[in-house]
Amino acid sequence: MRRTTCFSYAPQPKTFDRLRPMRYLVTGAAGFIGSAICHRLVAEGHDVVGFDDLSLGRIEHLAAVPEVRLEVADLRDAEAIARAAKDCDIILHQAALKSVPRSIEEPERYTDVNVLGTLNVLLAARERRTPVVFASSSSVYGDQDRFPLTEDMEPRPRSPYAASKLAGEAYCRAWWPSFGVPTVSLRYFNVYGPGQDPASEYAAVVTRFTVACLRGGRPVIYGDGEQARDFAFIDDVVEANLRAARAPEQAWGRAFNIGGGAEPTSVNRLLELIAAAHDQELGFRKALQDDGNRADEEEQTLLGSETTDRSDDRPGGIELQLAQNRIGVRRQLGVCFLEVDAVWDRHDL
Numbered sequence: 001m002r003r004t005t006c007f008s009y010a011p012q013p014k015t016f017d018r019l020r021p022m023r024y025l026v027t028g029a030a031g032f033i034g035s036a037i038c039h040r041l042v043a044e045g046h047d048v049v050g051f052d053d054l055s056l057g058r059i060e061h062l063a064a065v066p067e068v069r070l071e072v073a074d075l076r077d078a079e080a081i082a083r084a085a086k087d088c089d090i091i092l093h094q095a096a097l098k099s100v101p102r103s104i105e106e107p108e109r110y111t112d113v114n115v116l117g118t119l120n121v122l123l124a125a126r127e128r129r130t131p132v133v134f135a136s137s138s139s140v141y142g143d144q145d146r147f148p149l150t151e152d153m154e155p156r157p158r159s160p161y162a163a164s165k166l167a168g169e170a171y172c173r174a175w176w177p178s179f180g181v182p183t184v185s186l187r188y189f190n191v192y193g194p195g196q197d198p199a200s201e202y203a204a205v206v207t208r209f210t211v212a213c214l215r216g217g218r219p220v221i222y223g224d225g226e227q228a229r230d231f232a233f234i235d236d237v238v239e240a241n242l243r244a245a246r247a248p249e250q251a252w253g254r255a256f257n258i259g260g261g262a263e264p265t266s267v268n269r270l271l272e273l274i275a276a277a278h279d280q281e282l283g284f285r286k287a288l289q290d291d292g293n294r295a296d297e298e299e300q301t302l303l304g305s306e307t308t309d310r311s312d313d314r315p316g317g318i319e320l321q322l323a324q325n326r327i328g329v330r331r332q333l334g335v336c337f338l339e340v341d342a343v344w345d346r347h348d349l
């Protein structure tokens with residue numbers, strides 16, 4: 001019997017029994033991040049209810065974890081989410097529409113799914129005061145004058161997508177004082193790692209560079225390659241979710257950065273690191289210098305003017321150590337994991 005029948009939300013100590021089995025609801029369970037969370041939870045012996053309308057996610061992501069009970073339904077269906085949340089101890093809310101350009105084309109739909117869908121999740125959490133971890137985004141920062149980005153900066157969303165994430169954060173924040181529902185928002189920076197489709201327009205450049213490298217591809221950098229961004233490794237994002245779900249009271253209602261850290265590294269440097277990690281430094285340099293423009297489309301990894309337009313909504317820098325530690329599929333915990341603690345320390349937790 002894995003699941004627990006009750007859950008107390010008296011302030012919890014920072015150390016907790018991570019092995020205590022619980023029942024989790026994971027929305028967006030068939031997506032990149034949601035499915036990684038499901039794998040981890042099942043491996044730890046928890047009961048997992050997945051919720052996904054399969055609009056973007058793929059059921060194959062959950063093929064190796066048949067233990068997950070998947071509810072195929074839409075976040076906008078309040079009754080469906082309430083049913084799925086019934087008897088769950090923790091909700092990890094990952095489901096969303098996440099295309100910045102499409103959010104500009106369809107702001108109403110993005111608001112419906114990302115804001116009203118999040119409201120439905122929070123309403124479902126209200127009765128039992130079930131803790132909710134909300135997948136927010138670094139896009140809430142928008143244009144900022146200084147780096148690194150810290151949680152105390154005024155958010156300046158530049159797209160309906162970013163605005164929808166900020167609205168979700170605001171609802172999460174209100175749910176603690178209003179209803180005693182513990183919530184934590186996690187502002188993911190570009191997430192990368194195994195399970196991410198490198199062909200996806202949203203794939204973090206680390207995934208695309210790495211896959212190109214493994215296939216002997218020839219990444220192409222457009223622009224000067226000196227633009228810097230911040231990234232989060234998928235295992236660290238999963239870990240951050242599990243920690244946030246059991247964070248101490250001082251964290252409730254707050255938002256936290258989940259990314260590499262404060263020291264920006266240019267994409268030129270990132271590419272060097274990835275190439276070096278795969279003993280392909282020369283090949284990459286040659287492709288970049290000599291025939292980048294002729295590289296096979298499938299093998300290209302684009303960065304620069306083309307992707308800058310898209311990535312402008314997810315600003316940041318990248319810490320050198322992250323790239324060194326997180327190339328390919330290495331799976332030890334590291335920078336992002338530590339960053340979560342550092343952030344919480346900043347808030348005197």
Ligand SMILES: NC(=O)c1ccc[n+]([C@@H]2O[C@H](COP(=O)([O-])OP(=O)(O)OC[C@H]3O[C@@H](n4cnc5c(N)ncnc54)[C@H](O)[C@@H]3O)[C@@H](O)[C@H]2O)c1
Pocket residue numbers: 027028029030031032033034051052053054055056057058073074075076093094095096097098113117135136137138187188189190191192202204
């Ligand atoms: N991947 C990143 O780099 C990144 C960065 C910042 C924030 N995020 C946030 O993290 C979360 C997960 O991202 P991901 O990369 O796994 O995305 P994803 O597209 O792989 O997963 C999202 C899942 O939500 C599901 N979904 C969408 N609309 C739904 C609806 N109306 N009802 C039910 N399910 C619905 C999709 O089918 C999909 O499986 C999202 O909230 C996203 O905004 C991701």
